[in-house]
Amino acid sequence: MAVVKLQRPKLNFGEKIYFGALIKGFFLTMTHAVKSLLGKSAGAESLASSGLGVTMQFPEQRWDDHLPEYYRGAPALVTDEQGRERCVSCQLCEFICPPKAIKITPMEIPSDDPWAKVEKRPLEFDIDMTRCIYCGMCEEVCPEQAIYLRKDYLFAGFSRAEMVHDKKRLYEIGGVRVGLVNKWNELK
Amino acid sequence: MPSYLFWLFSTVMLIGGAAVIAFRNPVASALSVVTCFVGLAGLFIGLSAFFVGVIQILVYTGAVMVLFLFIIMLLDLKDEEKRAKSLAPVAAGLGLVVAFFVQLIGILSRSPNLTAPALDNPVLAAAAAGFPQNSKIAISLNQGKLPDVHLIGHTLFTQYNLPLQILGVLLLVATIGVVVLSKRQAD
Amino acid sequence: MDLLQIAIIITKIIVLTFLVVLPLVPVCVYFERRFSAVIQDRVGPNRVGIPLTLLGFKKDFHFFGLIQPIADGLKLFLKEDFTPAHVRKVFYWMAPVLTVVPALITVCVVPFGSPISLFGHCEKLVIADLDIGPLFVFSVASLSIYGITLAGWSSNSKFPFIGGVRSTAQMISYEIALGLSIIPVLMYFGELNLSNIVQQQADHGWLLLPLWGHDADHTLTSKLLFWFPAAIAFLIFTISIFAETNRMPFDLPECETELVGGYHTEYSSMKFAMFFMGEYAAMVIGSAMIITLFLGGWSIGFGLDAYVAKLHIGDFYFGGFIHMGCFLTKLIGFILFFILVRWTVPRFRYDQLMKLGWVVFFEAALINVFLAALIVAAPELKTAIIGIGAVLLVVLTAAVIWVAKVSEETPKVLRA
Numbered sequence: 001m002a003v004v005k006l007q008r009p010k011l012n013f014g015e016k017i018y019f020g021a022l023i024k025g026f027f028l029t030m031t032h033a034v035k036s037l038l039g040k041s042a043g044a045e046s047l048a049s050s051g052l053g054v055t056m057q058f059p060e061q062r063w064d065d066h067l068p069e070y071y072r073g074a075p076a077l078v079t080d081e082q083g084r085e086r087c088v089s090c091q092l093c094e095f096i097c098p099p100k101a102i103k104i105t106p107m108e109i110p111s112d113d114p115w116a117k118v119e120k121r122p123l124e125f126d127i128d129m130t131r132c133i134y135c136g137m138c139e140e141v142c143p144e145q146a147i148y149l150r151k152d153y154l155f156a157g158f159s160r161a162e163m164v165h166d167k168k169r170l171y172e173i174g175g176v177r178v179g180l181v182n183k184w185n186e187l188k
Numbered sequence: 189m190p191s192y193l194f195w196l197f198s199t200v201m202l203i204g205g206a207a208v209i210a211f212r213n214p215v216a217s218a219l220s221v222v223t224c225f226v227g228l229a230g231l232f233i234g235l236s237a238f239f240v241g242v243i244q245i246l247v248y249t250g251a252v253m254v255l256f257l258f259i260i261m262l263l264d265l266k267d268e269e270k271r272a273k274s275l276a277p278v279a280a281g282l283g284l285v286v287a288f289f290v291q292l293i294g295i296l297s298r299s300p301n302l303t304a305p306a307l308d309n310p311v312l313a314a315a316a317a318g319f320p321q322n323s324k325i326a327i328s329l330n331q332g333k334l335p336d337v338h339l340i341g342h343t344l345f346t347q348y349n350l351p352l353q354i355l356g357v358l359l360l361v362a363t364i365g366v367v368v369l370s371k372r373q374a375d
Numbered sequence: 376m377d378l379l380q381i382a383i384i385i386t387k388i389i390v391l392t393f394l395v396v397l398p399l400v401p402v403c404v405y406f407e408r409r410f411s412a413v414i415q416d417r418v419g420p421n422r423v424g425i426p427l428t429l430l431g432f433k434k435d436f437h438f439f440g441l442i443q444p445i446a447d448g449l450k451l452f453l454k455e456d457f458t459p460a461h462v463r464k465v466f467y468w469m470a471p472v473l474t475v476v477p478a479l480i481t482v483c484v485v486p487f488g489s490p491i492s493l494f495g496h497c498e499k500l501v502i503a504d505l506d507i508g509p510l511f512v513f514s515v516a517s518l519s520i521y522g523i524t525l526a527g528w529s530s531n532s533k534f535p536f537i538g539g540v541r542s543t544a545q546m547i548s549y550e551i552a553l554g555l556s557i558i559p560v561l562m563y564f565g566e567l568n569l570s571n572i573v574q575q576q577a578d579h580g581w582l583l584l585p586l587w588g589h590d591a592d593h594t595l596t597s598k599l600l601f602w603f604p605a606a607i608a609f610l611i612f613t614i615s616i617f618a619e620t621n622r623m624p625f626d627l628p629e630c631e632t633e634l635v636g637g638y639h640t641e642y643s644s645m646k647f648a649m650f651f652m653g654e655y656a657a658m659v660i661g662s663a664m665i666i667t668l669f670l671g672g673w674s675i676g677f678g679l680d681a682y683v684a685k686l687h688i689g690d691f692y693f694g695g696f697i698h699m700g701c702f703l704t705k706l707i708g709f710i711l712f713f714i715l716v717r718w719t720v721p722r723f724r725y726d727q728l729m730k731l732g733w734v735v736f737f738e739a740a741l742i743n744v745f746l747a748a749l750i751v752a753a754p755e756l757k758t759a760i761i762g763i764g765a766v767l768l769v770v771l772t773a774a775v776i777w778v779a780k781v782s783e784e785t786p787k788v789l790r791a
Binding site (some may be wrong): 215216218222238239242243246249250253254255257258260262324333335336337349371 | 566
């Protein structure tokens, strides 16, 4: 890389004495302070501010309505319109998962089941939310379009065990996904 | 000054002074000097010499000793801590102390046993007569206060004006000397 | 000294130091966080309060998060007090105390309000009405250098040490500018007693706002003439206080980007909190000094003080408390200014800081002393002498500026 020698700018007396810049700075900070007290900071509107600065104050106000289409929240399992679990426990998501958050115990569907032709379904499907990094690889790799990243983001618990989502919880979050979904288009 | 305060501050001073030579660690010694100075300032303030006491702390404790401490820390004198006690310096030190003590006793025994005049209202009012009416010194003396800052200023700028100016020039010379020495370039 | 007097002194110490100044420290921290947040378009701590929902009420009570400082303090108390193995223990333990104690001792000469009188007994709102006020503050405040220096040295690791060394050099340098800058003020008042200085300002106009109380000794012209040296002194004093209290833009001793945390890197829990407290207490006292010397202390101004001092219910003259409220309002205003400066001015480089102290402020303060002396003495001097003095002043100023310019030039021969 070429070495560029910079010439320091020659300051005139007014710039050297520093006070002009100082007062300009005071005006800038005070404008920010006054504007944020009045709730008129730049970007306050678009960020749905609480009326003080640009901040949205969390438990009372939520970002839910403003979540973008591409938002990646918690991974969850979905059922189709007939109530069938889409997951066939191929375990691809378990293998691709970078932090190894997913654990699947497959089971064979008994022959008297109406969906016996599907052959397999998960007996256990655990996603450890303390490990999940919301990368969306599971969603991309799933051949049956059974796992999706939903917009839920609020997960908290008092113990590690509480933070592991089991199959029931995953279907609760995921809900029903109707029709054949092309996962590459906008609809998720 | 109540006598118990005198004893308190003298004890602080003596302990500080003794600790200076007792400690092996140079930083601890320097801090003992600081203790000693604080005790001395307390004594000055007890004698109604507020200005001298405060300047004692401001100059010696707040500036001179900090620089000492600074240098000691920067040098990081480890050898001092394990130096062997040789007899000659101890003996010389003791000799000095004895000589000083003898001298002190000699002077004290010969000087008349004067008690300092109490700083009560009549004494102060009498002193006020020596200053022009309506001057700040005279007013506060008449009020029974000792304006020690004003008095020191008055004495310095009237009785000792020339020495003060000479001292000022001396300090200026020293300052300029330091600047010249530190700015001198190697050819 | 009878028992009543001792009781009054002890009450004053407890109330003024521990119930007024010490609580101001957490209040400062609260304002620091809140006002910083507002400047940066954020909200800041506004939650901590009384959790009424736990008791079955509908809403929590959080009054703008004013209880946050208590929570902060509690946190610092409950943290683990960790002493690293490599420190020099005695000095390590001594250092935090040496920073807090001097800062709190200086409180004793600050006049908080005009005298209060009850049953004919008049009591000044000062702990010790010393005749050497500002000097006392400077001398005791200079002791807090020991705390920082010892903290840096006893931590026995490199970043605290550099922080301690920087801080010591900085504080010693700026003490000179600090002391010299107020000489014009002391010359003008002819007093070192802070309560008398404030009383004089209440009667004849603040030093920086001399608009009322004119009489033969204090003519408007003389006061307006003195406004210029007073303004220069104010500028130098205020900026030096910033440097003296290690505040932004001069917080190089604890400059995070270079020195981790500076001299208190190795400290934790309450020992760290004591440094924090000492720093903020120094800031409070510094603001109090600026207000007392330049902005009329407890005085409300505009000639209202005489009326306020006369307010009474029966035998109880309570004007002093109103004045105290005025003083505290000014104090908080100045602390907000400190915070505003923190988020406005970028940090100086260390050589710039030293140059500002030694080359600019030291000389400017000296010239200012000369200028103030000329203005104060002018009424008693002949016109010719004033003229000679003015010419000398101009020559001196020009000489100092020339020397400063010459010293700024890069040396031609560099050291080997």
